[in-house]
Amino acid sequence: MEISTTSHGDTTVIAVGGRVDTETAPQLEAHILELIAGGRLRIVIDLGALDYMGSTGLRALLVAGKRLKAQGGRLLLAAPRELVRQVLLISGFSGMFETCATTEEALARAKAEG
């Protein structure tokens, strides 16, 4: 798994590549929670380079999403590839988190409202 994090004003984009599975998901979760603890409350997860995500990855997103929501923040997902998109759909996650086709769109949405 590769993680690359960039700031765009108040919004942070975390680009995740490779595999998010039982071994790597805890690292991703810890990274996002650390950002939230540091006051980064608008987060876009760019899934464009993600080959695989299982339930531990979903769990990491869920934990991060709940933490953000509790602090008045927002979590958006961007650019999932076909197979990951299906996992998000089946799990109900695409209904729970705003999911955009591109990171640019997600950034625009993240900045848009309150």
Added chain:
Amino acid sequence: MTVSLSVTFANDQSAVEKLSRLVEAFGDVHHLPQQAIFSVNLALEEVVTNIIRYAYNDNGLPHPIVVRLAFEEGVLAAQVEDDGRAFNPLDAPSPDIGASLEERPVGGLGIHLVRSMMDSVEYRRDDGRNVFIMKKRL
């Protein structure tokens, strides 16, 4: 004619990624659809991870887990067999996928994915072994 692959590994989490690569190779060699291989891999990760976590309580002694993949007459089947305590992954509760973010419990996602991405799942206890079979029609 059935084409198949049998893999035996120890109950260690690092085996999951190796298994995943073998399953992908099997799929490549037999020109199986990417979607099906992804689904089977995801389901195998869930099942094998649960077995490693919950089926043993002897302080990390090694145990063999056997995964057998078979493709015959348009059906891809994956069987996982272990010698741990009686443990059925199907018993885990299903999540409410319509629930909002606040209501959604954190656990149960893995089994929901297995049930959704595979066409059939079956568990039996056979002479001191757990046998879990998942099938997907391609």
